[in-house]
Amino acid sequence: MWSSSALALGLGLSLLLGCGAPLPIPEAGDHSGETPIPVPYPPPAARVDVVLDPPAELKKPVWVDGQWLWKGSRWIWDAGGWAEDDATQTYAKAVVVRRADGQLVWFAGEFRPKPGAVKKAATP
16 A cells, blocks of 8 residues: 555656656846836736747747736736747846835846847848
């Protein structure tokens, strides 16, 4: 007879192994040089995004997590999604920071050019 510990371990391993490969994500960047947005309170906890297969037209897809966006008087959820990986850019995740004076400020998650990177022109 299996013990409850052995069953829990087996279930945990099967769930872990069934998850597959990790999602491809864009190269991480920062918010240096950006002007933050003052906010009165932090956003709620992140919501769960359902990750479907990437669209076939993306040659090198990366997953961008959903984020809360500050819309003047409240937080609005912007669901995650697939984007085309671009070697000339990094992705700075959304972040709320408390400054030394106690003020909360927010930086939206966004793609930013890599320092010194030259973006290729689109071909017609």
